[in-house]
Amino acid sequence: MTAYLLKRLAISVVTLALASMVVFAVLEILPGDPARLMLGMNASADQVELLRNQMGLNAPLVWRYLHWAGGLLNLDLGRSYTYSVPVIDLVRERLAVSLPLALIALALSTIIAIPIGLFSASRRGRAGDTIAMGAAQLGVAVPNFWFALMLIYVFAVWLRLVPAGGFSGWGAGVWQALKSLLLPAVALALPQAAILARVTRSALIEVLNEDYIRTARAKGLPYRTVLWRHALRNAMIPVLTILGLQFAFLLAGTIIIENVFYLPGLGRLVFQAITQRDLIVVESVVMLLVAAVIAVNLIVDLSYAVVDPRLRSRQ
Amino acid sequence: MTLHIDIPEETFSSILAKAFRNTAFVTGFVITLLILAMAVVSYIWTPYDVTKLVIADKTQGPSPAHWFGTDHFGRDILSMIMVGARNSIAVALVAVGIGMSVGVPLGAFAAARGGLVDEALMRVNDLVFAFPALLSAIMITAIFGPGAVNAIIAIGIFNIPVFARVARAGALAIWPREFILAARAAGKSSTQISIEHVLPNIATLLLVQGTIQFALGILAEAGLSYLGLGAQPPMPSWGRMLFDAQTRMVVAPWMAIFPGMAIVITVLGLNLLGDGIADILDPKSRRQR
Numbered sequence: 001m002t003a004y005l006l007k008r009l010a011i012s013v014v015t016l017a018l019a020s021m022v023v024f025a026v027l028e029i030l031p032g033d034p035a036r037l038m039l040g041m042n043a044s045a046d047q048v049e050l051l052r053n054q055m056g057l058n059a060p061l062v063w064r065y066l067h068w069a070g071g072l073l074n075l076d077l078g079r080s081y082t083y084s085v086p087v088i089d090l091v092r093e094r095l096a097v098s099l100p101l102a103l104i105a106l107a108l109s110t111i112i113a114i115p116i117g118l119f120s121a122s123r124r125g126r127a128g129d130t131i132a133m134g135a136a137q138l139g140v141a142v143p144n145f146w147f148a149l150m151l152i153y154v155f156a157v158w159l160r161l162v163p164a165g166g167f168s169g170w171g172a173g174v175w176q177a178l179k180s181l182l183l184p185a186v187a188l189a190l191p192q193a194a195i196l197a198r199v200t201r202s203a204l205i206e207v208l209n210e211d212y213i214r215t216a217r218a219k220g221l222p223y224r225t226v227l228w229r230h231a232l233r234n235a236m237i238p239v240l241t242i243l244g245l246q247f248a249f250l251l252a253g254t255i256i257i258e259n260v261f262y263l264p265g266l267g268r269l270v271f272q273a274i275t276q277r278d279l280i281v282v283e284s285v286v287m288l289l290v291a292a293v294i295a296v297n298l299i300v301d302l303s304y305a306v307v308d309p310r311l312r313s314r315q
Numbered sequence: 316m317t318l319h320i321d322i323p324e325e326t327f328s329s330i331l332a333k334a335f336r337n338t339a340f341v342t343g344f345v346i347t348l349l350i351l352a353m354a355v356v357s358y359i360w361t362p363y364d365v366t367k368l369v370i371a372d373k374t375q376g377p378s379p380a381h382w383f384g385t386d387h388f389g390r391d392i393l394s395m396i397m398v399g400a401r402n403s404i405a406v407a408l409v410a411v412g413i414g415m416s417v418g419v420p421l422g423a424f425a426a427a428r429g430g431l432v433d434e435a436l437m438r439v440n441d442l443v444f445a446f447p448a449l450l451s452a453i454m455i456t457a458i459f460g461p462g463a464v465n466a467i468i469a470i471g472i473f474n475i476p477v478f479a480r481v482a483r484a485g486a487l488a489i490w491p492r493e494f495i496l497a498a499r500a501a502g503k504s505s506t507q508i509s510i511e512h513v514l515p516n517i518a519t520l521l522l523v524q525g526t527i528q529f530a531l532g533i534l535a536e537a538g539l540s541y542l543g544l545g546a547q548p549p550m551p552s553w554g555r556m557l558f559d560a561q562t563r564m565v566v567a568p569w570m571a572i573f574p575g576m577a578i579v580i581t582v583l584g585l586n587l588l589g590d591g592i593a594d595i596l597d598p599k600s601r602r603q604r
Contacts, residue, residue, distance in 0.1 A: 149575070
């Protein structure tokens, strides 16, 4: 088990290091000179050259990479070209919007999907199952940003229950802030919930065919107990895998959804930074997202061992 | 001497008969065919010219003259959806083509070679999977500039590891089989075996994955054009139509409703088609039902 964990950890670290090289290399070939961008088109060539030197843009490639990567490890992300503030402050501020958003969406998706999966699997082939899976099939097909527009129309324009967009900040009251995150979270969660419900159902159906389920039923355990205690636990591995993958989708999904709702989150920050050629912000946020995806995948791997004791004892 | 086969033989007509009894397949097939037909017809005929701006007719609700209403330039929404279908289908289909033509050989090669080659290819796969696909697509289109071609490349690149993974997993299950051993004994090289024996046996898997990636490609293209990174105006695209609709939701909700429904129906059709094919051709998934 320890060997397995160490191997997984080593792979994660190597993947992260490689990813940082890819991000750095990609942004090196991006057209546009940050120094020229900061000074404007009227600046002279000398001025631009001076600033390039000050920003360290003329240093050798490898040195710049090591400097940047070393900075990342110390959470020193540099200064944004366009906002003129340390990137770490920018990220921290935006994370206060995106992280709760992604977590609420993940929670919503799980709360909706697992019961539907259980319901469908235990009524396999019956009308309830057909209706639930039909709805899931539809949910998978809905683009989250279109669903978001429809939610805005119904709940913000028509019923006026929640704001149509924008974010007042956590300082203006938690309830108010949560209200502005509600629609975006629902829009993000729906397609994910549909996928998760389908995976839960098919994982459960596979488990329900196992002999130990028949044994549990035969010794007189109520169906509910068998379903929740025996079947669900054994079906958790594929469900956890999908949950881990969904975290990556949710992070990426915030880019579009935050644009729909004008939320000042990480996704909107990175999108604007790309269009404004604020490379240092792009690099930092992309690395942060990639690190998050790798970390979540590692956590999912570790959680297999928690769910399945057999994996713990295996050498 | 006759060869005894103890599995029921699947002829083309028996598969076809099974296909017509499969509701998911028939529904998906009909929807997909209709969307394709709509895109093809748009080359010859659309109710209105989508390049002509008729300001006098702007933001009109659905009516007998304009079934799905008009946009803020007085263009007919139905005609725009028809022309937009071309763009969505072309981008998603070519992206699947890129993913298959690079990913499948890579996956098959990894499975055939095993060992270090396999390990290395899978680590590269992990690396690509660590990047949220949409984020990278946005970066790629930002580097090379927005447009349909760059959207294809951006989506296509992320199809490569998906197909590599599916092809590898499928091929690994085929390699220990007896007929592979027989082919080896006959002196065939591993490349020959991969092409002649492994590929035909994983074709179903690839076909099913292909429809899934096609559907995901439609969604991704819509997302990119919504952000202004896909096909550029005046070429209509479903995502761009939704972007234009967003600020006019209060006065012209139909501008958002209909293009969105076009995306939902197309993706739904493709997913049903994929589910149907998997059901018909893969006995294992059938047993689960």
